[in-house]
Amino acid sequence: MSIANKLARKELIDMVPYQSARRLYASSGAIQGKIWLNANEASGPGIYQVSSDSINRYPDFQPENLINAYSAYSAIAAENILATRGADEGIELIIRTFCQAYQDSIVICPPTYGMYAISAENHGAGIIKVPLTTELSLDLAGLKAQVGQAKVVFLCSPGNPTGNLLAQQDIKTVLELFADSAIVVVDEAYIEFSPEQSVSSWLKTYPHLVILRTLSKAFALAGLRCGFTLANQDIISMISKVIAPYPISAPVADIASAALAPSGLEQVSIRVQETEILRKQLTTWLTQQSWCSQVFKSDANFVLFRCQNEAVKNFIFNGLVEQGILIRDQSKQQNLANCLRISIGSERELDLLQQTIINSFITTTAQTVAKEN
Numbered sequence: 001m002s003i004a005n006k007l008a009r010k011e012l013i014d015m016v017p018y019q020s021a022r023r024l025y026a027s028s029g030a031i032q033g034k035i036w037l038n039a040n041e042a043s044g045p046g047i048y049q050v051s052s053d054s055i056n057r058y059p060d061f062q063p064e065n066l067i068n069a070y071s072a073y074s075a076i077a078a079e080n081i082l083a084t085r086g087a088d089e090g091i092e093l094i095i096r097t098f099c100q101a102y103q104d105s106i107v108i109c110p111p112t113y114g115m116y117a118i119s120a121e122n123h124g125a126g127i128i129k130v131p132l133t134t135e136l137s138l139d140l141a142g143l144k145a146q147v148g149q150a151k152v153v154f155l156c157s158p159g160n161p162t163g164n165l166l167a168q169q170d171i172k173t174v175l176e177l178f179a180d181s182a183i184v185v186v187d188e189a190y191i192e193f194s195p196e197q198s199v200s201s202w203l204k205t206y207p208h209l210v211i212l213r214t215l216s217k218a219f220a221l222a223g224l225r226c227g228f229t230l231a232n233q234d235i236i237s238m239i240s241k242v243i244a245p246y247p248i249s250a251p252v253a254d255i256a257s258a259a260l261a262p263s264g265l266e267q268v269s270i271r272v273q274e275t276e277i278l279r280k281q282l283t284t285w286l287t288q289q290s291w292c293s294q295v296f297k298s299d300a301n302f303v304l305f306r307c308q309n310e311a312v313k314n315f316i317f318n319g320l321v322e323q324g325i326l327i328r329d330q331s332k333q334q335n336l337a338n339c340l341r342i343s344i345g346s347e348r349e350l351d352l353l354q355q356t357i358i359n360s361f362i363t364t365t366a367q368t369v370a371k372e373n
Helices: 003-007 064-074 086-098 115-123 140-144 168-177 233-239 250-259 262-287 310-322 347-372
Strands: 081-084 105-108 126-129 152-156 183-187 209-214 227-230 292-295 302-307 339-343
Touching (some): 064 081, 081 086, 086 209, 140 168, 152 168, 250 262, 262 347, 310 347
Parallel strands (some): 152 183
16 A cells, blocks of 8 residues: 555545546646637637736735726635635635534535535535436425535535536525525536526525635636635635635736737637537537437537437547537436537637537448449
């Protein structure tokens, strides 16, 4: 037995870490040359300038320029904002702050983002699953049954990997159900694609509401690792006790602030509009394919679809991988058998994806005919 296995916490020894888009293909060769449509990133880099004048100094705990810029963008007071290393750090901080290890639990509503469960498992918190209904709405009766059983409830709207919005009235019902017993987290990582559905204006009404945001999606800054936790001041103060002393580097703060300036927000608006057009085109194309049995309605920057069977799902997925086109297999998620997810990349990338799938079926059909003859 290695020293690591001997001394590690028991639950970590057999735990499978979150399989991020990059981690899944870490051993499959260089990143360059592949078409990444499996991580819901925006296509194309932005152009930013970074000052190195103060790079020898530690950054502020919460860079004022960044917090003020996000406050202006979100219409949320600065004291209700905590900048983090992506929304993922926000998830971890919330669990560390409010869940006693080996005693408290969180509630998740699968199919949903995997980091809620991974972070809970890392911390020794229990995981209570209340699956979405077949219509991908919240199971309010199932959630009501968990009142008093959990410290944190995670909701995702628009959902990942489903792409659907949760009904605002249902979110409000959950907030009222858990008003005295749990923090209710609404993950709005994709909210720029449906801004009118944000519940950020509810923060003053519900003191136990926490909202997660990120610059990784519509802002096209996934490599920056910059996210935000929005909550009442008491919650922000409590979470600030467990966050690292310098969570946001000076270059990250400078680039993020520039992205939140008027010129940067104009680019976000253009990007969102282009994404919506390409998403509709991809959805239409998928619905026309005989091998596709279902296309899920999406209000995000990706499309989830279901293949006729597992053989077709594997054929499409593996055929794309062989050509360096990477999408996400979601078939292991609850109620998502034979489902694949495609990020909305550039028009060229999506055209290449479609043509690759078409060519794969043409080649296979030709080979089948040749064998029969």
